[in-house]
Amino acid sequence: MNDKTPIQSRSAFVKRSANRTYRWGPPFWTIVSIISLFINAILIAILLGLGSQIFEIKNLVQNQLLGGLANNFAAMDEAHITTTIPVENQTVRANFDLQIQQETVVQLSQDVYINNAEIYDLFTPNSGLKIDYAMADIRLPAGSTLPINLTLVVPVDQEIPIDLDVAVDIPLNQSDLHTPFTGLQEVVDPYLQTLEKLPDSWMEVFCGKNPGAFCAWLFQAYD
Missing domain, CATH: 1.10.287 (Helix Hairpins)
Structure with a gap:
């Protein structure tokens, strides 16, 4: 129990x-x-x-x-592009007026005669000749040199052949x-x-x- x-x-x-x-x-x-x-x-x-x-x-x-x-x-x-570009068989036409103004010396190729030239204050020490004023005919022999002031305009119209190498330098920071x-x-x-x-x-x-x-x-x- x-x-x-x-x-x-x-x-x-x-x-x-x-x-x-x-x-x-x-x-x-x-x-x-x-x-x-x-x-x-x-x-x-x-x-x-x-x-x-x-x-x-x-x-x-x-x-x-x-x-x-x-x-x-x-x-x-900062790099640069550097190369060489060849330019071959090209022509450039030049068309302009070339102005020339300079002092130079020329040489006579033949005798030059100057008639009725006026002579002032001429004195030659060797001969003692003195001329204050006179009229004369002057001959400049061939080969004489004359200083001159050259002033002229030269027209230019011509094709110029070009055959050259062009050097190229391109900075990339400027491109x-x-x-x-x-x-x-x-x-x-x-x-x-x-x-x-x-x-x-x-x-x-x-x-x-x-x-x-x-x-x-x-x-x-x-x-």
Whole structure:
């Protein structure tokens, strides 16, 4: 005969359930904690292993990819197009009036006679001849040189053959390409400035750009 009341039976069942839960609870949470710590340790090891790779990738993108693009865009903007263009079998018509005005010396090709020439203040030291004024006929022999002031207009109308090499030097920063080159530099520059603000090592992450002596010693000892 069962002398337990329904309330006592229910209390006993609750105690057995609580004891069973207590027996399974601590081992379960212990196993879960161990697994969690193990996973966290693996993740930390992976992050530490990838840390140096992250800084290498940052250096690669900053200095070689974006920095290389910026430097090459600047070099292209400062570049010159230099070449030689051959001009062959071409003619240019010259049509103009050539004005000549200069002093020169001419030579007589034959005797020249000047009739009734007026002579003023002529004195020859060898003969002692002196003439204040006289009329005379003068002969200038062939080969005599005369200084003259030459003034004349020479009409020119002629085709000139051209056969030459034309040197060409075009600075790109003075051409229409200057605007796109500077635009490309302005596109890359913000990314470069952003990467320059990021740390280059774990020491900069924890110690800053200007680490103290202890922090620098600590990371150097770790390395």
